[in-house]
Amino acid sequence: MAEAISVVTVTHGRPALLARAMASIAVQDYIGGIEHVIVVDDDDETFRSLAGVTGHGQRRVVVEHVRRPAAERCEDAGPNTYPRLARLLNIGIRRATSPWIAFLDDDNEYEPEHLSSLHAFAEEGRRPAVHSARQMLWPDGEPYLEPRFPGPGPDNEQARIFALLCERGVCHPGTNIVRDRIDFGVTTFPNSTVIRDSDPVVLVDQNLWLIQRAVLLQTPVPEVFTPEELDENTCPDDKLLEALTRAEVPIASNGAPTVRYYLGGISNQCSRRDG
Numbered sequence: 001m002a003e004a005i006s007v008v009t010v011t012h013g014r015p016a017l018l019a020r021a022m023a024s025i026a027v028q029d030y031i032g033g034i035e036h037v038i039v040v041d042d043d044d045e046t047f048r049s050l051a052g053v054t055g056h057g058q059r060r061v062v063v064e065h066v067r068r069p070a071a072e073r074c075e076d077a078g079p080n081t082y083p084r085l086a087r088l089l090n091i092g093i094r095r096a097t098s099p100w101i102a103f104l105d106d107d108n109e110y111e112p113e114h115l116s117s118l119h120a121f122a123e124e125g126r127r128p129a130v131h132s133a134r135q136m137l138w139p140d141g142e143p144y145l146e147p148r149f150p151g152p153g154p155d156n157e158q159a160r161i162f163a164l165l166c167e168r169g170v171c172h173p174g175t176n177i178v179r180d181r182i183d184f185g186v187t188t189f190p191n192s193t194v195i196r197d198s199d200p201v202v203l204v205d206q207n208l209w210l211i212q213r214a215v216l217l218q219t220p221v222p223e224v225f226t227p228e229e230l231d232e233n234t235c236p237d238d239k240l241l242e243a244l245t246r247a248e249v250p251i252a253s254n255g256a257p258t259v260r261y262y263l264g265g266i267s268n269q270c271s272r273r274d275g
Contacts, residue, residue, distance in 0.1 A: 002032030005115055005210070006096030010088045011106035012041035015049050024109035024260075026056045030116040035060045039092045041084070042068040064095050079230055086223040086236040089206075093216045101213050103206045107139075107262050114258035118210040121254040128215050129249050131208035133179040133257040139264045143176035150263050151193040152233050161195055168201050177257045180204045182241060189242040193233045204251070206237040207259045211244075219247045 007025055011018045018038070025036050036059055040047045047065045055061055066088060072080045093101055100122075102115060114132060122130045136144035144150070148158035149165060165171040170179055183200035190199045222239040229239075244251060 002030065002119065003100060004033035004035060004098035005030065005100040005102055005119065006035040006037050006098035006213070007102045007104050007115075008037045008039065008089060008092035008096060009104050009106055010039045010041055010085060010092065011046055012043045013046065014106050015046050018046065018106040021104055021106050021109060022056050022061070024111075025104065026059050027112050028059075028110065028115045029112050030119060032119070033060070033098070034115065035062060035096060035098050037062045037064065037092045037096050039088045039095075040065045041088055042066065042073070062095060064091060066091060082230065082234070082236055083223050083225055086221040086225075086239065089236060090220045090223065093213065093220065096213060099213055100210055101216055102210050105207055107264065108207050109260040109262075111258040111260065113256075115210070117254060117256055117258060121252070122210055125252065127250055127252050129209065129211045129244060129251045131180060131204050131210070131251070131253050132259055133177060133253065133255055134205060134208060134259040134261040135257045136176045136178055137260055137262050139262055141262075144263060145174065145176055147173065149192060153193060161192065164195060164197060165192075165201070165203075170201055170203065178261075179253070179255055179257075180208055181253055182245060182251060186245065189238065189245070191232060191234050191238040202238070202241060202245075204237065204241050204253075205259075205261065206235075206240065207261060208253075215244070215249055219243050219249065 009021060025034060028034055040063060050063045053061050072084060104110060118130055118132055138144055147162050148155060149162040151158055162171055166173055180203045182202050182204060186200045186202055189202050192203045221236050222243050
């Protein structure tokens with residue numbers, strides 16, 4: 001019998017997008033059990049909309065409502081955002097009951113075969129941490145085909161990073177596919193918004209993972225960020241990848257672009273250019 005998988009989603013103020021994410025979990029073709037752990041970030045409206053929801057399709061739904069500390073009540077983007085997100089992800093991991101953990105942002109989607117293909121890949125090689133690739137999309141669902149890697153920097157810097165990631169086989173000109181990876185034997189961990197020509201590739205978005213829960217309980221998402229890390233837009237994704245690597249957890253990718261990754265979130269603001 002296939003082992004169960006828990007999908008952890010943190011959400012705040014986006015009930016329509018959350019419904020889309022939930023629907024993509026409901027139609028997964030994975031034959032094992034799927035539990036969707038939704039951690040509501042101090043949002044009464046979203047929490048009320050989920051009241052009484054214990055399942056979606058054949059999938060079990062667990063809802064956890066977490067109040068923010070007083071100092072963070074009115075903050076949707078600021079120095080506490082990434083530490084709070086890391087804390088909420090760890091709450092979801094602890095609340096989960098399955099042997100495997102996946103993550104899905106409330107504004108993204110899985111392709112129907114996402115969990116089944118990752119679990120098969122993990123089982124095939126007895127791998128404790130695996131990840132997929134992704135499709136980059138504008139918020140309206142159109143493919144993102146700009147020759148710039150989405151991020152907070154100026155156009156010329158985003159274009160430089162895109163060209164570098166194309167050289168490394170992560171991005172592919174003319175397509176919206178990003179094949180995240182971490183290079184073998186890395187000792188430095190530059191994130192994708194500050195990567196230099198001599199740096200290794202250290203890029204695995206959180207939505208792509210399938211990781212044994214036991215691994216995440218031993219090596220949780222780091223919750224402490226230095227001012228320098230916040231200035232460089234170092235996300236919980238980056239911190240988790242570094243923590244897993246330093247803990248010598250074997251990591252492998254199946255290369256399949258089974259996550260529909262929509263731009264417009266906290267870490268990937270990007271605007272269309274005309275012409």
